[in-house]
Amino acid sequence: MKERSSPPTLAQRVADADLPTGPEKTALVRSMFDAIAPRYDLVNRLMTFGLDRRWRQQSARALGLPAGARVLDLACGTGDFLRILSGSGLRPLGVDLSWGMLAANHTGRPLTQADGAALPLATGSVDGVTCGYALRNFTDLAAVFAELGRVVRPGGRISLLEVAEPDHGLLLIGYRIWFRAVVPRLGGLLSDPAAYRYLPRSTAYLPATEELRAKLNEAGFSAVNRHVLSGGLSQLLTATRAGRP
Ligand SMILES: C[S@@+](CC[C@H](N)C(=O)[O-])C[C@H]1O[C@@H](n2cnc3c(N)ncnc32)[C@H](O)[C@@H]1O
Secondary structure, eight states: OOOOOSSOOOHHHHSSSSSOOOOHHHHOOOHHHHHHHHGGGOOOHHHHTTHHHHHHHHHHHOOOOTTTTTEEEETTTSSSSHHHHHHHTOOEEEEOOOOOHHHHHSSSSSSSEEOOOOOOOOTTTEEEEEEEEEEGGGGHHHHHHHHHHHHHEEEEEEEEEOOOOOHHHHHHHHIIIIIIIIIIHHHHHSSOOHHHHHHHHGGGGGGOOOHHHHHHHHEEEEEEEEEEEGGTTTEEEEEOOOOOO
8 A cells, every 4th residue: 555654634534435524523623614714604505505594594493592591503604593592682603623614704703723522611611502513524523512411501402514425216316416516516617626525424423313312412402303305315313401490
């Protein structure tokens, strides 16, 4: 096997058969989002036909929290969730790993650079958490869920949005062509080609529903529910922090 003298770039890793893990994954995810931040919103809108906005709204509503509740938007990126949360009368704060994504965030909301596996928040300090399309990007999902279990007060709610694949039929065929063939080309034209080749491959990191449910239970969440959105194009996991409010 050919030896590399310097660490592999994202493009090289994406071309490799294996996906990065551990600290290497964290570093690559961070540099990838730094690179795509300026055009992230544009590519997102195009590749979801604008449906991503509706999915975030559904996710925010599923929290079921009253106006004034303090909500952490984990992996807030450019801030779409923060806008929706504040528009619903909630008090959001955003955390993200990538300085580039935070710099592209124009919401004027309080933002913090941190890893979801080590949140700079006090125990029980938030009423809820939203998190959009980031589960598969976390290096240690169990550690992130444990942090959510720590910072959400008993009785608080989480609403985690992720990509999904329709079960069957024409929608599945269309989805596969779009997500695996068109999105990488579209992203490559408008933004960073390596990042948008990585995107469809990164779904391999996403555990099956039962494993996600078990990890959330282990982190102290009950009433874990999976909601299928738009025929299976996205999925939403909601849960309640166990314990007496
Ligand atoms: C696909 S983007 C989603 C951004 C935003 N939530 C949205 O709905 O558009 C994934 C985000 O996860 C962030 N991220 C990845 N790993 C992270 C980590 N360990 N801790 C915090 N944020 C992370 C990335 O920087 C990026 O902004």
